[in-house]
Amino acid sequence: MTDVTRRTLLTAGMATAGLALPGVAFASSRPTLTHGVQTGDVTQHGAVLWTRSDRPARMLVEIARDPSFRHARRLRGPVLTPDTDGTGKLRLDHLPPGCEVHYRVVAEDLDGRVRSAALTGSFRTAPVGRADVRFTWSGDVAGQGWGINPDTGGMTAYRAMLDRDPHFFINSxxxxxxxxxxxxxVTLPDGRVWRNLVTPAKAKVAETLDEYRGQFAYNLLDDNVRAFAARVPTIAQWDDHEVVNNWYPGEILTLPQYTEKRVDVLAARAFQAFHEWQPIDARRAVDGRVYRSFTYGRHVEVFVVDMRSYKDANTAPRDGRGVVLGERQARWLVDGLTRSRATWKIVAADLPIGLTVPDGADIEGIANGRPGAPGGREHELAGVLRTLSRRGVRDVVWLTADVHYTAAHHYSPDRAAFTDFDPFWEFVSGPLHAGAFGPNALDPTFGPEAVFVHAPPRANLSPLEGFQHFGEVDIDGATGELTVHLRDGQGTALWSKTLRPSARG
Structure with a gap:
């Protein structure tokens, strides 16, 4: 990682307090693209392209099939203004499927006189046939006090993921x-010192819109993150820490570090920052928020769910009927999985199904921590699994992060209290760059078995200790076989499993 200069820190601070301040002169007469470039929500014909300027400017883009940019197509993007913290997105469209696309981005001042230095990147559009597909997933970034450490090269798991050359990345x-x-x-138990890059936004809990914006700006100060984002499209979802730990709609905080206690107010600010700073196409989301789906060739369709925005209170009873998806999203999910013609239906979930995730004496996750019939939020998942089984939907794989270790869980009615479902796999992988924890207890309701677990011996181990993780899915285009690799933060495969498609009539 390159040295972080005072100018970089100033730029990061500006990201949490708007763009140009009155009476403050810019060091350069040209706009600057401050936090790299990203693509996301990739489809057969394009992707969303993102960048940020340090002052009001027009986003200009060239796209080409080769890195020399011969025969480039020039596109006029949005004006980047303080209304969106200087960020802007352009949907690249009308591209051929299954091809490599190179892009070059500049910011032009509003008089059209000067331009920023250009930033470049590339991505691959989704194929349409039986192509080989590789993608990675993980979550949990810059948590538990472990930020960008220039002494160790920063968030190096991103570099390891880039080395695997994935077609896309699910940020879980x-x-x-x-x-x-x-x-x-931070002084570690053995006396070593972990050193963090700290920006103004990362020095306190986020409450204002600008402070939430600064959370996303921070991660993009890391060289590894920017290099990865410039070449690998992201499919982003959110969970709790984008707002506050274990939040649910309607919650009122009692935490003393917060002056704004209404979680709904904080969530609205975080949601705006999330959509400004992530390369998300809100038009693809069913209700404009987070849940949406993508096909990637004949073999893959990804269903991104949101188990945060619609859930009931963590204080709700553990029995009865709980909510984690909400009726509309649950119906969208089962209908989409039913209609899908992909060999593999990938459900990208922000919470694991069978792991008990407590919130003090209450329940944060889906599993209620009790044996026997489904209770609380388990009811809704039981309904999803039951409907899929009765409709004959096969080859559904669940991917998640959240619990800060990696594991392979096999669910079977042969071991379960609730038996009206077909066996399936859930794979957990994280953290990508945060404290390592686990393992969590398994709730027996859906008959999970922990086939593989790699978890630390004690809580909140730093990224130095080897318990950072990401997962990789490889699908063979010819056979349709799906292989999952659970990898450590250096890219080493810790465990692998190949799944074969079910027989089709």
């Missing part, structure tokens, strides 16, 4: 830790 939630301030140094 906790994309930032808005509720976890950073300190400049």
């Amino acid at each position: 939630g906790d994309t930032v830790y808005a509720d976890n301030p950073l300190q400049e140094t």
Whole structure:
């Protein structure tokens, strides 16, 4: 990682307090693209392209099939203004499927006289046939006090993921830790010192819109993150730490570090920052928020769910009928999985199904921590699983992060209290760059078995200790076989499993 200069820190601070301040002269007469470029929500014919300027400017883009930019197509993007913290997105469209696309981005001042230095990147559009597909997933970034450490090269798991050359990346939630301030140094139990880059937004819990914006700006100060984002499209979802730990709609905080106690107010600010700073196409989301789906060739369709925005209170009874998806989203999910013609239906979930995730004496996750019939939020998942089984929907794989270790869970009615479902796999992988925890207890309601677990011996181990993780899915285009690799933060495969498609009539 390159040295972080005073100018970089000033730029990061500006991201949390608007763009140009009255009476403050810019160091350069040209606009500057401050936080790199990103693509996301990739389809057969394009992707969303994102960037940010340090002052009001017009986003201009060239796209081409080769890195020399011969025969480039020039596109006029939006004006980047303080209304969106200088960020802007352009949907690249009308591209051929299954091809590599190179792009070059500049910011032009509003008089059209000068332009920023250009930033470049590339991505691959989704194929239409039986192509090989590789993608990665993980979550949990800059949590528990472990931020960008220039002494160790920064967030190096991103570099390991880039080395795997994935077609896309599912960011499984906790994309930032808005509720976890950073300190400049942390002394480890063995006497070593972890050193964090700290910006003004990361020095306190986020409450204002600009402070939430600064959470996303922080991660993009890391060289590894920017290099990865410039070449690998992201499919982003959110969980709790984009707002505050274990939040649910309607919650009123009692935490003393917050002056704004209404979680709904905080969530609205975080949601705006999330959509400004992530390369998300809100038009693809069913209700304009987060849940949406993407096909990637004949073999893959990804269903991104939101288990945060519609859930009931963590204080709700553990029995009865609870909510984690909401009726509309649950119906969208089962109908979409039923209609899908993909060999593999991938459900990208921000919470694991069978792991008990407590919130003090209450329940944060889906599993209620009790044996026997489904209770609380388990009811809604039981309804989803039952409907899929009765409709004959096969080859559904669940991917998640959240619990800060990696594991492979096999669910079977042969071991379950609730038996009206077909066996399926759930794969957990994280954290990408945060404290390592686990393992969590398994709730027996849906008959999970922990086939593989890699978890730390004690809580909140730093990224130095080897318990950072990401998952990789490889699908063979010819056979349709799906192989999952659970990898450590250096890219080493810790465990692998190949799944074969079910027989089709």
